Amino acid sequence: MVHSLDPRVGRLPTIGTPGMVVPKVPLDQLGTFEVFVQPKEGKPFQHEGIVHAPDLELAYVLAKETFTRRFTCTSLYVVETRHVYVSPTTEGGVSVAAVLPAITGPDGEPLSFELFMLPKRGKQHVHIGTVMATLPQEAMHRGFQQNLHGGKTVYNLWAVRTTDIRFTTPEEKELWLTLPEKKFRDAAEYKGGDKLKAFLEKQRP
Amino acid sequence: MYGGGNTFEGIKNDGLAQENPEKLAAFEARIARGEKIEPTDWMPQLYRKQLIRMIEQHAHSEIIGALPEGTWITRAPGFKRKMALMAKVQDEVGHAQLLYSAAETLGKSREQMIDDLITGKSKYSNIFNYPTFTWADCCFISWLVDAGAIVNQLANAKGSYGPYCRALDRICAEESFHLKYGHHCVIYLATGTAKQRAMFQEALNRWWPPLMHFFGPSDKISAHTEILMRWKVKMSSNDDIRNQFLDMYVPKIWELGFTIPDANLKKNEETGKWEYTEPDWEEFKRVINGDGPCNKERLEVRRIAEERGRWVREALKSPESAYVMPLA
Ligand SMILES: [Fe+2]
Ligand SMILES: [Fe+2]
Ligand SMILES: [Fe+2]
Numbered sequence: 181m182v183h184s185l186d187p188r189v190g191r192l193p194t195i196g197t198p199g200m201v202v203p204k205v206p207l208d209q210l211g212t213f214e215v216f217v218q219p220k221e222g223k224p225f226q227h228e229g230i231v232h233a234p235d236l237e238l239a240y241v242l243a244k245e246t247f248t249r250r251f252t253c254t255s256l257y258v259v260e261t262r263h264v265y266v267s268p269t270t271e272g273g274v275s276v277a278a279v280l281p282a283i284t285g286p287d288g289e290p291l292s293f294e295l296f297m298l299p300k301r302g303k304q305h306v307h308i309g310t311v312m313a314t315l316p317q318e319a320m321h322r323g324f325q326q327n328l329h330g331g332k333t334v335y336n337l338w339a340v341r342t343t344d345i346r347f348t349t350p351e352e353k354e355l356w357l358t359l360p361e362k363k364f365r366d367a368a369e370y371k372g373g374d375k376l377k378a379f380l381e382k383q384r385p
Numbered sequence: 386m387y388g389g390g391n392t393f394e395g396i397k398n399d400g401l402a403q404e405n406p407e408k409l410a411a412f413e414a415r416i417a418r419g420e421k422i423e424p425t426d427w428m429p430q431l432y433r434k435q436l437i438r439m440i441e442q443h444a445h446s447e448i449i450g451a452l453p454e455g456t457w458i459t460r461a462p463g464f465k466r467k468m469a470l471m472a473k474v475q476d477e478v479g480h481a482q483l484l485y486s487a488a489e490t491l492g493k494s495r496e497q498m499i500d501d502l503i504t505g506k507s508k509y510s511n512i513f514n515y516p517t518f519t520w521a522d523c524c525f526i527s528w529l530v531d532a533g534a535i536v537n538q539l540a541n542a543k544g545s546y547g548p549y550c551r552a553l554d555r556i557c558a559e560e561s562f563h564l565k566y567g568h569h570c571v572i573y574l575a576t577g578t579a580k581q582r583a584m585f586q587e588a589l590n591r592w593w594p595p596l597m598h599f600f601g602p603s604d605k606i607s608a609h610t611e612i613l614m615r616w617k618v619k620m621s622s623n624d625d626i627r628n629q630f631l632d633m634y635v636p637k638i639w640e641l642g643f644t645i646p647d648a649n650l651k652k653n654e655e656t657g658k659w660e661y662t663e664p665d666w667e668e669f670k671r672v673i674n675g676d677g678p679c680n681k682e683r684l685e686v687r688r689i690a691e692e693r694g695r696w697v698r699e700a701l702k703s704p705e706s707a708y709v710m711p712l713a
Pocket of ligand 3 (some may be wrong): 477560563
């Protein structure tokens with residue numbers, strides 16, 4: 181048993197042996213999901229990071245906790261990392277458009293893809309639009325053809341099948357409505373200035 | 386929360402001889418231009434190794450740092466303080482999540498990082514191996530340990546590794562609430578009853594030495610880190626960060642009428658640097674190596690939490706899951 185000032189620590193059950201670790205097996209921490217957030221209505225979604233989760237549904241919940249607890253957010257979506265197709269990364273003034281081979285997919289029913297571009301090294305990927313294609317490489321190529329990147333230099337491009345994404349439903353948008361009410365975690369709520377000033381004035385001889 | 390700590394002990398530069406000189410030159414030129422390094426870019430082994438070590442320690446510090454404050458949630462004075470402290474502790478655990486992900490982009494699995502924390506192979510900020518006896522200890526952490534961490538994190542956010550910088554930008558944005566909240570708590574104690582003032586003074590006496598340790602060993606005795614500075618892994622020397630912290634916060638502590646337990650502490654107006662009694666680096670080493678008041682408790686709490694959660698993770702695991710390294 182651990183001797184602690186915290187009674188809850190004293191009450192922890194005895195499991196295993198202190199200092200002895202049962203090494204974690206692969207995937208103990210589950211797979212990873214990429215998280216995209218829309219900070220304001222009308223703004224594009226941007227990549228924020230990842231969460232570990234067992235499935236899309238829980239990834240969505242964890243993403244909400246990890247990435248949209250504090251800042252304004254109007255919508256969120258997640259996709260499994262392995263479902264993101266990644267272009268080569270370029271540098272200098274070279275755009276991905278210049279190095280991407282012009283691929284036409286096989287005949288067949290076209291699928292919907294979401295495209296995300298990296299406009300500057302060190303920044304986040306941002307959503308630039310949706311295209312129809314039969315292959316992710318073809319989707320990227322079409323994105324350039326349709327000038328979804330607005331003529332900018334693209335340093336990296338991601339393509340994701342729209343159906344692989346767990347989107348926010350219209351009803352779920354109310355998840356973020358109470359964000360501004362949670363003042364107890366807002367720096368501006370902690371003004372000690374007046375109390376401090378009164379105290380300092382009293383100290384003065 | 387994270388300080389200078391013991392991150393960069395024992396660097397040997399000889400490994401660099403095995404690196405491809407052209408690639409190394411391009412890598413260094415990129416950093417010199419102020420560009421970020423991304424996970425898929427070429428990088429020297431030493432860079433990768435030291436970054437994993439630093440980001441991982443930072444992640445562990447956030448998650449272990451949640452413990453000494455977390456224990457006070459149920460006893461924080463009043464509903465509003467409880468809500469705020471709960472939100473702060475949740476933020477710290479969230480910071481760990483962001484940082485583990487950033488470290489993962491360098492190729493170390495989260496499983497391995499958690500195992501290494503619990504076996505004691507990986508370290509975390511030494512300061513969390515000390516106990517929070519009173520509410521004032523908790524306030525000390527919220528205000529001044531966070532303040533120290535922020536000075537360090539703001540510097541590191543200008544570093545060269547993209548995923549770490551982006552995680553730090555998010556973290557720093559959340560820290561402003563921690564700092565304001567912590568200062569608010571201390572102002573209330575300082576302007577309260579004689580008992581409240583005494584309680585904070587005692588906390589200050591207890592925590593000052595570990596806080597001086599927090600920024601890492603003095604430059605005189607710490608490992609050579611020139612190459613890590615050039616690669617923008619380490620952004621300033623331990624003594625510089627410590628000095629920056631003293632410059633910003635000693636006047637604020639004095640303003641509240643408290644006494645810092647170091648008779649030699651004063652700013653040298655000529656050099657612009659603070660002078661202080663050299664912290665006890667033997668104690669620092671001893672505590673890092675496991676012999677602090679709370680080391681065992683902290684690791685046991687983590688170990689038991691991992692063990693108790695195992696069946697849940699196993700039950701949730703989907704057979705289709707496959708591991709892919711996070712993208713950015
Ligand atoms: Fe931190
Ligand atoms: Fe933190
Ligand atoms: Fe914090």
